[in-house]
Amino acid sequence: MKEKAKLLEIIAGRNRGLLSSEADKVRVLTAVEQLEDHNPTSNPVSAKDLLDGNWRLLYTTSRGILGLDRIPLLQLGQIYQYIRVNEAKLYNIAEIVGVPFLEGIVSVAAQFEPVSDRRVNVKFERSIIGLQRLIGYRTPEQLIQEIENGKKFLPLDISLENREQQGWLEITYLDHDLRIGRGNEGSIFILAKEKS
Secondary structure: OHHHHHHHHHHOOOOEOOOOOHHHHHHHHHHHHHHHOOOOOOOHHHOHHHHOEEEEEEEEOOHHHHHHHHOOOOEEEEEEEEEEHHHOEEEEEEEEEOOOOOOEEEEEEEEEEEOOOOEEEEEEEEEEEEEHHHHOOOOHHHHHHHHHOOOOOOOEEEEOOOOOOEEEEEEEEEOOOEEEEEEOOOOEEEEEEOOO
């Protein structure tokens, strides 16, 4: 599909949005809107086989995510979102890289609830921030398994269950290897599905 190829070409070399100028952002938004008009999945929230899985962030306008790159001497590494549809859970994992032995991890675990064909409400439950070596981080899958097993991580493992940490995400495009979402703060998220 030419709209999909055009979007991927525009975001290439933009380092997930970190290197995007205002003109780039306008071009990306236009390409996103054109691709959304050709969404092959009319009911993305119910397309469990497509939605479920491990996703890697290609591009975002989220200030919260892109702000992780402002830590002195460190850079934003890969960013993942793991969706477990049957459990209505999602895990966001951002790797922080740069100085050897100071590589970090920022992770959030959340529950989601479908509220329409395209939208889910998200309730954040737990936030984990720490050095990869200190918490024993090796892979996103291993971290998720340890979270699900109830492991506590140092130095920061914060329960968000009693807080009003909520948002929503609307899935505006979904196919076998690409997902576009729009968040409650106006952010756009473009993700590629990782091969199993």
